[in-house]
Amino acid sequence: MTAMIKAHEIQGVIALENSFNRVGLDHVVLVKVATAGVVTRLMGGSREEVINALSNAWIDGQSLRTYRHAPNTGSRKSWAAGDATSRGVRLALIALKGEMGYPSALTARTWGFYDVLFRGNEFKFQRPYGSYVMENILFKISFPAEFHAQTAVECALQLHPRVKDRLEQIEKIEITTQESAIRIIDKKGPLYNPADRDHCIQYMTAIGLIFGELTAAHYEDSVAADPRIDVLRDKMTCIENPQYSRDYLDPSKRSISNAIQIFFKDGTSTERVEVEYPIGHRRRRKEGIPLLVKKFETNLARRFPAKQQKAVLDVFLDNRKLVGIPVNEFVDMFVI
Structure with missing residues (x-):
């Protein structure tokens, strides 16, 4: 440790x-x-x-x-x-x-x-x-997305029920974000593979708006071929909020803020949805840890038999056991 x-x-x-x-x-x-x-x-x-x-x-x-x-x-x-x-x-x-x-x-x-x-x-x-x-470790819990876009995807999921039946009526989408996101994941033009897509804030936001979820499968070619994705990407503009950039670097906050607002062709718009901290952030530990444990259980189930899953969980959910277990026994738990 x-x-x-x-x-x-x-x-x-x-x-x-x-x-x-x-x-x-x-x-x-x-x-x-x-x-x-x-x-x-x-x-x-x-x-x-x-x-x-x-x-x-x-x-x-x-x-x-x-x-x-x-x-x-x-x-x-x-x-x-x-x-x-x-x-x-x-x-x-x-x-x-x-x-x-x-x-x-x-x-x-x-x-x-x-x-x-x-x-x-x-x-x-x-x-x-x-x-x-x-x-202050950041856990990637909810979405398989580059961290600067985690809160943008959360905003998109909140907006999904309001826009899913009006996608063709959207005129523009404003993403307000931090300087780091603009520098690293603000991408225009073709995206060539899953690795390219999961580092594009516009692609991840579009997936959230269209499907109401974001999983690893959404980065594959079969999903990326959906023409609605690039249509929405072309309507997106990323705008830096200087306060977001300052708070991102503030050691007492280390926020990763994003906000999204959608404007329609008839002149109406959604509310501006803002999320300051991703669910894996220290400030959201109370709601994040149960989801983290669930994610761990899900991934154990994909690999190990039920008896072995239980043995691993028993150690991880008991701090005394976890701290006290010899390294060789810890490693042996993951051998099939």
């Missing part, structure tokens, strides 16, 4: 004030760095060996965000973090075998990470390392 908290805290606290996507790098570099450091320590590494592993993680070639954005959005975004984790473990193992580190991996002029990949800027830190990230 301590190692999990450390791994989340390292990558999360660095990410709070340092935007890797603005320089074209995928954030999984932080997954690799956190893994390298924490795994080295887990395996008995000394302070020097941890530093050696970390320095090698920073000087590795880093993943570009190419596969997360049009026109190259693809399935690599589904395995990029796992790939980064495996590399972090590899760097930990060689550090434990005596592989040297590089003292100025970040700061070396011309050749260090800052100059080569971060436009010469040094990292900034908002807070010391503690447990902030784990305490």
Whole structure:
């Protein structure tokens, strides 16, 4: 548990004030760095060996965000973090075998990470390392959607009963959102595959308005061929609300706000529906946790026999058992 908290805290606290996507790098570099450091320590590494592993993680070639954005959005975004984790473990193992580190991996002029990949800027830190990230973790509960669009989909589902029989009468749809959503998932034009579609706020919103739900199946070609989707996408405009952008970065809020209003050809409109926090947010834990448990149960049922499902649930729903179970026994629970 301590190692999990450390791994989340390292990558999360660095990410709070340092935007890797603005320089074209995928954030999984932080997954690799956190893994390298924490795994080295887990395996008995000394302070020097941890530093050696970390320095090698920073000087590795880093993943570009190419596969997360049009026109190259693809399935690599589904395995990029796992790939980064495996590399972090590899760097930990060689550090434990005596592989040297590089003292100025970040700061070396011309050749260090800052100059080569971060436009010469040094990292900034908002807070010391503690447990902030784990305490504020966002669970993806309700929809298989990129996080900046979670609340937009929730708005769309609220509007679905009002518009489902009037889709052809819609003149325009206004999506009010944060700067990050506009930069990352505001997409026009063709969407080429499921990975492209689940990173398009207009596509996800259209699905919610048309079908009143959003599942993984809605990203497949068979659904995407529905002409109503692109008709609605073409009528959507994304508008930044500066307050949404500020609240998104505010450490006391970390909201991910979206609002949707639909205007019809006869001059009427829906109310403006706004959702500030997705259901997986810390501020919605009371309603979110029961749904999270249900999602866990559903996915266990897809993979394991009933007896094994119950054994896993008994451990996960009892904090004393979960904290006390040896790692090897924990892993054995998931073997079929």
